[in-house]
Amino acid sequence: MLTMDTALYKLLAEYGFEPDMVMGHSLGEYAALIAAGVMPFAHALEAAAARGAEMTRVSVEDNGWMAAVMAPLSVIEETLKEVDGYVVAANINSYNQCVVGGASKAVEQAIQRFEKKGYRAVRIPVSHAFHTRIVAPASKPLRKVLDRLSISSPRIPLVANVTGELYPTGVEEIKDILERQIASPVQWVKGLETMHREGVRCFVEVGPKRALKGFVDDVLGDQPGVWSLLTNHPKTGELESFNQALCGLYAAGYGAVEHIAGSERRVEPAPVVVHDVRSSSGNDEGKCTYATVNRRFQ
Structure with missing residues (x-):
């Protein structure tokens, strides 16, 4: 999944788009780290x-359940x-969709309560209740791995799952965030609001399917000037959906076009744009959001 996210991110770069800001959903935060220059691939x-x-190695009496819930956040x-x-709400994805996680019996009871109230709640087949305290024992072993890897300050703004705010710039603070990320809820709604506050207007889901695009539409769809695009959806087709994303970006005025007339070359810049990286169905493990700046399109 991380390899695919990175490949699509690099393919967009081949067509003139580089990120100005990034955010990743759960595993996708590592794709955002690559795009922000925090870690090499x-x-x-x-x-x-x-x-x-490390999460797979967590073995407790109850590994927990997770369930996708389609209901207003207040409900x-x-x-x-x-x-x-x-x-708990483990993935706070949009104003009308969350993934909850916790003890098996508690999640089962929650599903029944949501259904009784007329809302759809579907158990997700995962090994553990991710982004809950159940998988907290995996945090310290991960930190030991992070301590021996190459980690740098972000070259561009990066939004954290744990806080929904911009990442710190200190290396130890970055490790602290990643250590906490395993057992902390994904604050996706707050992260989208932060990106919008920072000037992001065009979101492009870079990775398979379209869950993140849907979250953008739900959270920011009523805001003026907001665009959401996807780059890879199997029902549409890989090439078709990627080409549609490019067309959408250029139609929106993003990217720079090089005009050649005889021996003269002229480059017309376009405004800054922002993108988004990947999502899966139900459990949104493995997504990342990013913004682009103008580059020459050849």
Whole structure:
């Protein structure tokens, strides 16, 4: 997944688009780290593999459940308070969709309560309740891996899952964020609001499917000047969806075009643009958002 995110990000660069700001969803935060220059690809790949391996090694009496819930955030928060046992909003994805996680019985009870209220809630088949305290034992082993990898201050602004705000610039603080990320909720709604506050207007999902595009539409769709695009959807086709994203970006005035007339060359710049990187169905593990600046299009 990380390799695919990075490949699509690099392919966009071939067509003149480079990020100005990035944000990644869960595993996708490591793709954002690459795009922001925090980690080289090889080191991000090692960290992502260690992250997955350490969470898999977590063995407790109850590994927990996760469930995707289609309901307003206020209803989700209210309903979770009614449940007996440990259950939290693990992925706060949009104003009308969340992934909840926690103790198996508590999540099962939450699903029943949502359904009784007329909302759709579907259990996600995962090994553990990610982004909850259940997988917290994986945090320290991951930190040991991070301590021996190459980590630098971001070259461009990067939004953190843990806070929904901009990443710190200190290397140790970056490691602290990544250590906490495993067992902390993904603050995707707050992150989108932060990106919009910082000037992001065009979001492009870079990776398979279209969940992140949908989250952008739900959270920011009523804001003037906001665009959302996707780059790779299997139902549309890989080449078709990527080409549609390029057409959408150029139609919106993003990127720079080089005009050649005889021996004269003229480059017309376009405004700054912002993008987004990847999403999967239900559990949104593995997404990242990024912004682009003008580059020559050949």
